[in-house]
Amino acid sequence: MEARRERRWGRQAEAERNDRIVLEAARAVFAEQGAGAPMSALAERAGVGIATFYRRYGSKEELLQRLCLLSMEESIASAREALAHEGDGWSAVCGFVRRCVAARVGALGPAAGTIAVTGEMTAASELGRELLDELVRRAQADGTVRPDLATLDVSYLIEHFSRIPRCTEEQAGISRRLLAIALDGLRAGDQRSALPGTPPSWESYSGRWYESGGSKEDRPSPSGG
Amino acid sequence: MEARRERRWGRQAEAERNDRIVLEAARAVFAEQGAGAPMSALAERAGVGIATFYRRYGSKEELLQRLCLLSMEESIASAREALAHEGDGWSAVCGFVRRCVAARVGALGPAAGTIAVTGEMTAASELGRELLDELVRRAQADGTVRPDLATLDVSYLIEHFSRIPRCTEEQAGISRRLLAIALDGLRAGDQRSALPGTPPSWESYSGRWYESGGSKEDRPSPSGG
DNA sequence: AAATATCGGAGTGGTTCGCTCCGATCGCAA
DNA sequence: TTGCGATCGGAGCGAACCACTCCGATATTT
Numbered sequence: 142m143e144a145r146r147e148r149r150w151g152r153q154a155e156a157e158r159n160d161r162i163v164l165e166a167a168r169a170v171f172a173e174q175g176a177g178a179p180m181s182a183l184a185e186r187a188g189v190g191i192a193t194f195y196r197r198y199g200s201k202e203e204l205l206q207r208l209c210l211l212s213m214e215e216s217i218a219s220a221r222e223a224l225a226h227e228g229d230g231w232s233a234v235c236g237f238v239r240r241c242v243a244a245r246v247g248a249l250g251p252a253a254g255t256i257a258v259t260g261e262m263t264a265a266s267e268l269g270r271e272l273l274d275e276l277v278r279r280a281q282a283d284g285t286v287r288p289d290l291a292t293l294d295v296s297y298l299i300e301h302f303s304r305i306p307r308c309t310e311e312q313a314g315i316s317r318r319l320l321a322i323a324l325d326g327l328r329a330g331d332q333r334s335a336l337p338g339t340p341p342s343w344e345s346y347s348g349r350w351y352e353s354g355g356s357k358e359d360r361p362s363p364s365g366g
Numbered sequence: 367m368e369a370r371r372e373r374r375w376g377r378q379a380e381a382e383r384n385d386r387i388v389l390e391a392a393r394a395v396f397a398e399q400g401a402g403a404p405m406s407a408l409a410e411r412a413g414v415g416i417a418t419f420y421r422r423y424g425s426k427e428e429l430l431q432r433l434c435l436l437s438m439e440e441s442i443a444s445a446r447e448a449l450a451h452e453g454d455g456w457s458a459v460c461g462f463v464r465r466c467v468a469a470r471v472g473a474l475g476p477a478a479g480t481i482a483v484t485g486e487m488t489a490a491s492e493l494g495r496e497l498l499d500e501l502v503r504r505a506q507a508d509g510t511v512r513p514d515l516a517t518l519d520v521s522y523l524i525e526h527f528s529r530i531p532r533c534t535e536e537q538a539g540i541s542r543r544l545l546a547i548a549l550d551g552l553r554a555g556d557q558r559s560a561l562p563g564t565p566p567s568w569e570s571y572s573g574r575w576y577e578s579g580g581s582k583e584d585r586p587s588p589s590g591g
Numbered sequence: 592a593a594a595t596a597t598c599g600g601a602g603t604g605g606t607t608c609g610c611t612c613c614g615a616t617c618g619c620a621a
Numbered sequence: 622t623t624g625c626g627a628t629c630g631g632a633g634c635g636a637a638c639c640a641c642t643c644c645g646a647t648a649t650t651t
């Protein structure tokens with residue numbers, strides 16, 4: 142990896158730098174404004190032209206798919222870190238949730254149904270679920286997390302807190318407070334009120350991604366002929 | 367449509383009924399989709415034409431202002447109910463939050479800055495804040511709510527849970543579970559972790575509404591009224 | 592039948608957005 | 622310096638969307 146960089150100066154170095162700048166800007170802007178953010182906003186954030194994005198990703202959807210996958214991989218890494226964590230189950234779960242929220246891992250959740258699902262995404266999603274399952278199971282086994290908590294409650298919790306309407310410093314602080322409140326609510330204890338209803342189903346979670354998803358194959362041709 | 371012969375006036379009765387239908391549809395759709403929902407969506411939900419809305423409200427903004435005010439009044443009524451509630455402070459706060467979330471009182475929060483603020487809205491907002499202040503103060507006084515909770519934490523909590531991305535029955539159930547978790551996190555108890563940062567300021571909360579405000583005094587009268 | 596009140600929704604003008612195209616710019620080799 | 626290929630920025634295009642208007646249709650009253 143170092144060797145490749147060695148020979149790249151000048152223009153190619155700029156291109157390589159832009160690879161990262163562009164992706165980071167996309168992550169930041171989509172996390173803040175949601176998947177509906179215009180491409181021009183990404184370009185402005187990155188300090189580059191719009192075409193710089195389209196030279197790297199064929200379409201906005203392709204970029205969103207890439208970011209989705211990155212989020213999932215980040216979530217997986219975070220779950221692995223939590224499973225390796227030494228300490229009680231509740232603080233392991235807390236660490237996982239905090240890292241995921243900090244990385245806005247669930248920010249693209251509302252885009253479900255508007256972008257097609259790739260095979261990589263499906264695979265990453267299932268792996269992530271298994272790891273999170275294990276994390277919650279362990280945390281409940283040592284009695285530090287409420288026993289009526291379902292794995293998907295954690296997923297939805299992350300998704301809820303991944304969306305930040307405005308990004309003032311004050312707003313970020315408030316989200317941190319609300320998250321702390323919710324995390325306290327995850328603890329075991331006899332003062333807990335029972336969670337209402339039935340635990341959420343995995344089908345309802347992953348099913349959102351297929352609702353109105355057209356396959357990428359049959360896209361309308363831009364030139365009306 | 368079928369002719370309806372009420373005991374009173376036929377056409378006027380329909381108009382009066384539409385007054386309510388239209389407003390209820392607007393509440394429902396804006397609560398689900400946010401203030402960005404198109405007017406056509408409201409009309410479809412209400413089962414009426416678009417013009418039926420514009421015959422009653424001069425513009426979308428005017429309608430949103432009306433709904434904002436109604437939300438605030440609903441929140442005020444809910445706070446009064448909670449203050450009259452007999453029981454511990456925590457369950458009073460829970461009842462207040464639950465009613466507010468059920469009514470999607472905070473659903474228009476993200477519209478802050480995009481619609482002008484009327485005098486009525488300001489007054490209602492301040493009254494609501496005083497009542498909620500009192501509610502939280504009482505709940506902390508009897509020791510059932512965590513002492514580091516700020517009044518505005520509750521406001522933001524309601525706003526967070528007022529936004530529902532999709533409205534399947536399953537999704538509603540999940541939101542109820544997450545809300546129950548967060549409400550458990552409001553309780554007092556020595557297992558609580560301290561809330562991070564400084565309590566949110568009232569300026570940052572109400573300040574959002576004044577960013578791009580305009581005057582709303584003169585209204586074009588569409589039919590010579 | 593005329594007058595009046597309300598209705599639905601197609602049409603309008605303006606805005607937004609994804610994406611393309613092309614001239615400008617840069618590093619490098621001759 | 623000069624020419625070349627890679628990369629850049631952003632103006633502009635076509636499509637889609639949206640708030641709002643206008644008008645013919647329908648129902649009620651006179």
